[in-house]
Every structure is written in structure tokens, then in C-alpha cells.
Amino acid sequence: MTLRRILFALAVLSVGVLVGFPAIRLLQADPETPSTGPRTPAAPAAVETVQIGADGPPPADPIDVPDLVDLSNQRVIVAREVDRAVVYVEVELGTGYARVQTEAGSGIIISPAGYVLTNAHVVARATEATVILPSEKREYRAEVVGTDPTTDIAVLRLFEVGVAEDEPLPVASLGDSDELQVGETVLAVGSPFRLRNSFTSGIVSALGRGGLNAIQNEFAIEDFIQTDAAINPGNSGGALVNLRGQVVGVVTANASETGFAEGYGFAVPINLARVVAESLIRYGEVRRGYLGVEVFPMSRADAREAGMPDVRGVLVTRVVSGGPAARAGLQPGDVLLEVGGRAVDEPNQFQSRLAMYSPGQEIDLAVWRGGAERSLEATLTDPRDPSLEDWFASTPAAGGPATGPQEEEVSRTEAPDWGVRFRDLARDERRRFEEGAFVESIEPGSAAELDGLPRGTVVVAVENQRVSTAEEARIALARLARMDRPALLRVRRPDGRTAFYDLASPFVD
Template sequence: MTLRRLLFALAAVSVGVLLGLPVVRLLQPDPEPVPQQAPAPSAPARVETVQIGADGPPPAAEIGTPDLADISQQTQAVARAVDRAVVYIEVELGPGYARGQTEAGSGIIISDAGYVLTNAHVVARATEALVILPSDKREYRAEVVGRDPTTDIAVLRLFEVGVDDEEPLPVASLGDSDALEVGEWVLAVGSPYRLMNTVTSGIVSALGRGGLNAIPNEFAIEDFIQTDAAINPGNSGGALVNLQGQVVGVVTANASDNGYAAGYGFAVPINLARVVAESLIRYGEVRRGYLGVEVFPVDRADAREAGMPDVRGVLVTRVVSGGPAAQAGVRPGDVLLEVGGRSVDAPNQFQSRLAMFQPGEGVELSVWRGGEARALEATLSDPTDPSLEDWFAGPSTPASPQTGPQEEEVARSEAPDWGVRFRDLTRPERRAFESGAFVESIEPGSAAELDGLPRGTVVVAVENRPVATAEEARVALARLARQDRPALLRVRRPDGRTAFYDLASPFVD
């Protein structure tokens, strides 16, 4: 380097320092200091060769480049075909609302006799309904045939179908929701914000979603299809459709703080909705078979304790003495693997599978017990079965203690001032909840009932003090009752979520 270039370089560095400009260098390690004594020779560093990523495409399928033009044409054809059978529903609200006040939703024509599938919440406050076919502007008055709040499904019937109609009603083609796969393309068809003939697209984001509390019912069956297709108010009751033009779900809810589409929409699987609709049309109500068990998710500890090779099924924590499950040989501690030949891997999935059967039907069960799977068969009951009387009495009726040979004996304690009866957790429940007091029953008209404490939850703390047993919960509440103080309870619900209940007073006027 010439003297002139060296001076220029030094000047440039000086200017950079004075002006605060960044000085950039390669990220190399600092040089090690020169040792005073030569180090002993060391073995050469071991070099390990690691492969990053798998070779080639996924083994399950060959992934090719999609033809976007073909996909576009297919979605257009599906939209045209399905849109004719998806209707706009406007309901006039009943007493307590301004005259003429209405709410709107969507529906799916499922029969040329005029039956329309929709959500129960769409018609929950309806005195009468107006149904419009957006494709040709036909209008019909409609009556509510029946509602099922546990699945949020309802059926309407159109008046005067066929009168002065030039053509029959367009009827939707119903698919098989059990055949859906995550990643599959779907369309959502409905009338968000009263905008008729609206079609949005997305994929199946997940299957078997539960624990969302989207259905406000104590016995809600949530086994939703999740999709990222845009779903907004007014889409409720509309169709979720696959690329074959088949309805695979009834759009029900979205997950959003403000109610607007946020990429998380949910639909009731059409297989479940079809069974509910058939029962509503035939009987005016849903006649659902019951097994008489309580179940919880299976975790790795449960699977390991049961000697299972993998984590699957649901853990049976309670069997109603004399009920269908008990008669079939199901025991607390069993892991229920299949219902009707179909696997169940979550409590909501178990409920959904069972909801496909009616009272009196025989159902094949597969349970894991003693290191092996066993086949059992149960004949389902209905709510009139005497053995299930307490089961269906609801959270405000005390449940009779279970004393059958298959029931684990546990201690019980009552907090009479609050109207609550507790029991200790059973062994399977302790695996799920660790500790706490199980709310076994609520006295009608009590402080606990008035403040909404639900039966079937586990109280884990009273006024931020942990409780591990039924007696500890009773003592904590008795102390607050003597002081005429309210009680803040921290509870865990069956879905594993934590909730708080503030019991305002131990005494009811």
C-alpha cells in the first residue's frame, strides 16, 4: 500500500469515529493469547456429521405441483352448486324485544319436503322465521321443528313448499365428515352480516376440537371441525363444503375477542348433525343413548400405569352402578379405546361417538384392562332409566352415593350453609386433578346454585387457600359461614381449565 493510500484509510477511520458511524467487522472469534509455555499436544477435535432434514418427499404421499387453474375452476363449480341450497334465515325476536327486531343467520336445505338445517342459537329466540333462497329470491315462512342445545343444531320446516313453485327445492349433498383430513380445502357458504351468497375459502385446520365452551350447555357435545375460512356473525348455520361439493359441517362459531373472523372458525361435523336432524324430524326431540360413565383424558402417566404401548383412549373415572356400562362390565380405571368400532382419544370425541346411537341400541366397546384390550357390548339407556336418575337430574339435585362393587369408596362431607356436598377424589381423578374436593351435588335454591357453582367440578382452593379433601373444603366454607363472609372458590373443570366462582353469601333470603 502506498503512503498516500495509508493516510487516506486512517483519515476515513478517524472521521467514522468522530461522527459516530458504525464500524463493521466480520464476526470472527477473538485471537487467543500467546501462551508462555507451549501446551501439550491434544487430540484432534471430533467432527460429527449430522444430516439436516429428510431426503426426498414425505413417504406418505407424492406431492406434486397443483394446477391452480383447475383448482379455481373446481371451487367455482362447487360454489355454484352449493350456493343454491344454502339459505338466508331472518327471525323475529319474541317478547322483551322491540317490535320488528330481527336476527339473521344461515341454513342448509336437506330435503325437498322443506326441511332446513341450522344452528339452535340462530332460532333460539324466534317467534317465527323468514327463509330466503338467495339464488332465485324465493321466500318462505318457516316453523321450528326442534332444537338440540347440546350440539347447537336445529331444524326448520318451510310452509307451503311446492305451492306455485316452478321447480323443486335445491337440496344439499351431504358428505362424510369422518373422511375429512387436516389440510383439505373447504369453502364456507352463508350470509355473514346479512350479505347473502357469500363464499369464503380455507383449509381444515384441525379435527375434533373441544373444550371451547362455544355451546352454552352443561351437556354440550363439542367435536368441531376447525377451519381458517373466514367466518363472521351471520355465517352460523351455513355450510362447510369440501371440493366435491358435499356439505361436511354446519358452521357454528369463531374464536375471536370481538366476534369477527380471526382465522379460527368451527363447524359441527355433518355426520353428527345428520343424526340430530333425523331425530328432530322424526320425534321433535333428540333421543340419545347413554352409557353411564364419566371419562377424562389419558396422559402418559395413565398409559404407562395401564401398561399401554402408546397414549390413546379415555380414562373411565366413574361407572354408574346398575347402568349400561356397569352391566357391560366396564370398570373405573379402564381405558376406553373404541365406541362402535371407532377410536376415541378425547372426552369430547367420546361424547360425539356416543351421540350417534339411540336408546336401546347395542354398542361395541373396546377397553384396555390388565395389559390387554377387551371387547365388551353395552345396550344404551335413556334418561328414564332408574339407574341414571341422578345422572340426569342436573347440577341442582343431589346425587346418590355410589355403593356398587365397582365403585371406589371415598369420604364425603357437606357444607349445608352453602348447599354443597363434596367427596374426595377417586384414584383415577387424583391422576387427573392431583388434589381437591369433588362437587358431587348442589342443593336446589342454595347459595351455591344461585351463584352458579357447577356440579362435577373440583374445588382446589377456598379464598386462595388450597384444599386437598372434601373435609378441608367443608371446614374452610364453615369458617366463612360463621363469619358471614363470601367465598371465592378456585375450581378445575372436567376439561382441565381453571375457573373462579364467587359465592356472595352463605345465606339465601
């Protein structure tokens, strides 16, 4: 027993030595490089120092987080108050149908006299209209007082208001859309899918949104409030309201491939809608003042050329001779910064701001010229002003080109197989587009018209081949016509955006 215990102890000791040796070896200094004192660490490799994030205090001061119950209660209060003044609009369509056809939308009561604000497209084909106050179960027949296709705004008037001792109509409180801010909470109220007075919630996603072609009119004024509150068919004409219960917009459209809500809804600012409504009620039409200029967006190159410290305003490319702008001293090449004390940084903002004024009104203009700001004053006129006759004659609505050189000779040519008349770019257009062929006119029934090529655009490429002049565009299209091939055109629109048009061969039925 004693020998066995001795052998077992020797075996355990041997294993301990074998296992422990490597660990001890790792902890000992290298015998070949005896330590002579504290070791100096090697210098790190040089690296570039990159700042991540901005210095300084946070961009917004800390705020108290609102009580969710209080916020919910505020929405309930707003919904209760606004609900009474938002109505359901149903219209009967014109004759020619086997049975009565109806369409539905929404509206906003804006006067105790029975005037209702809605969209022009809601009542565009109406032969009869019925307005229902869902919260009060009241129903009225209505007539169309007037429409403004350029802003998609219309006004209805209710019949028999106040008859049979009816209670006074609930009237919406109208806010100031110029005070809206991106990120602000809003509610959309209307009757989507005929679901009367439905509320959805969201925020103001953007302001001054244009270039959507949501309004089908040559002189469309698109200066929309964008929201992610759900907007669906039937919401049109309804209210966009803030958390104070004030109407700040008239719900008009959504951007969607399906036609249903995808988080991109648009409303006409109430300040513009109010001016349009007042004119329709007073005159039965919109009487809008005209300045007699054409403008384009500003680019960085334009700002540098004008000697501006930053990019703002819109570039004046044409001033109608003898018109209000010319009489006020405005010149081509000026940068228009403000209209009536409000900044205008896009052509659609300029249109919308100008649309707030009537003929005969004076407006203050702030312009940049010669390296400095200047102040001008213009008196607006109406379309009957003789000085504007040629200008209106050159617009698409009057059958002419959208813009055109007034005193500058340019080359013109036609692509007869496709039904397009081109011209070279004028001097001011070359500043904007650099090169391309201006689409001056489209022949009715032609391949170009059937496939939607619009006048007033600039063709910059045909089948991926750059086009610099009208003649180059004609040659490229003639070659494709001889080969009986379609033509893919890349064009620049007046707002500067790029679009593509696929024209079928003109010889294909």
C-alpha cells in the first residue's frame, strides 16, 4: 500500500509539472532578452483624424415630453369641433349613362350663409350636388358657385339655409398656412371610400411641394402642403387641420401607384384657397393679377454668375415688354427674391404668392441685381391688358409654345413622321438647359401626341444619343422612322426635372 501511494504521488507531481510549465513559461521574461527597466511602447502608426458629428450644443433645446393622455385629449377636442364643419359631398354626373351615376368627395363649410369649399375636380362633371352634414344628419341640395381649375378649388352654395328654423350652420375656423412648419402634427378629415367624416393623423412632411402634375391645367398652381396622414379617394375637398382646430389646407391629392394612401398626401394651403373662394363668391370667377414675367429655378451656377453669397430666389428669364414687371423696372437676369415680403425660392412658390393678389393691387418686389438687393413696386394687371396679349398667345393654353424667343432668331425644323416641330434653344434657355431641341408644337393625332410628349419641354437625347440642336433631333427621329423603330426620348421639363417618353413607331397601327 505504501509503495502504491508513493507511485501515485509521483505520477500526480509529474503531470503538474508538465501542465504548469507552459503557463509559467509564458509569464516569465525571455531569458535571451533580460529586462533592463520599464519598456517603452512602440509609437502608433500615423492616422488621419476625422471629426464625427457636429461640435457645439444640440440643435434644439431640450423640451418636456408632452403627456400622451393630454395629446390624445387634444386630438379628441379638435376632432369633435372640426367634425361638425366638414361635410360629405355627392354629385350626380351628366346624362349619357344607363342609370344615375354618382361620385363623392368632401367639403368644408366656410360661411354661415351656406358656402362650402371643396375641390374643382370633385364637382367638375356634376349636374346636381347634395351636401350632407354627417354629425348633424342634415342634408342640403347645392349649386356650384364657381371653380378655379388652376388651383383645383371650387365653392358650393347650399340651398334653403335657415329655412324651417334650422340651427345656424357650423363654420370651420381657418388658420394661417404661412405659419405651418415641417414636423407639425396635423389631422386629415374627410369621407374616403364614402366613409363619412373619417379622421387620420400625421405630420407636415414638406411645404411648397410642386411639380407633381396633380392639377391637370396648363396654368396649374401647385404649392402643396405634403403630409403623411392617410389620404384616399373621397378625401378630396376635406380639411387638413392643426392641433388648434384650425383648417390649414384643403386636401386635394395623393401620390400613389395604386391610388390609395401610401403616405404622400397633398393639400392646397388655406391662405391660397381662401383668396380663391372669396373671388369665386364675389365674382363667380377668379380675378387674378398678372406681373408679366417668366422665371426658372436658381442653380449654383446662376448664383455665382449673379455674385450672390447663397442660392435663393428665382431667375427672371423673360419680362413682357410694356407689362407690369417692365414698368416696375424688372429686367431679364434679375433674381426675384421676395414677392409681397415673402421669400420665393421656386417657380411654384412665385406662382402661389402672386396668386394671392388681384388686378390693380400693388406689390413689393425684392430683387438681386448688380451684386446688391433692390426694392421695386409693381401694379398688377389682368389678362385683358393689351401688353399681355402676345404673352398669352405664346402659352400652351392658347395653342402656342410654352415659351419662346421674342427677338432672337433661332432655327426651326420638323419631324413630320412623328408630328413634332422643334426649334433651337434661345439664349436664356441655353443658360438653363445648355443644349437640346425645344418642343415647339405637337400635331394633333400624331405619334408624339398619342404617347404624351408635351410642348414646352426640351429633348436632350434620342435613344441615349445626345441632342444639341433641333436639326440633330430631326435627323435622329427620321433615322428611327426609316427603320420603323420606336423612339425613347429623354427630355427636360420647364421645372428642370428629367422625364422619359417612349414614342411608338409612327407606322404602327
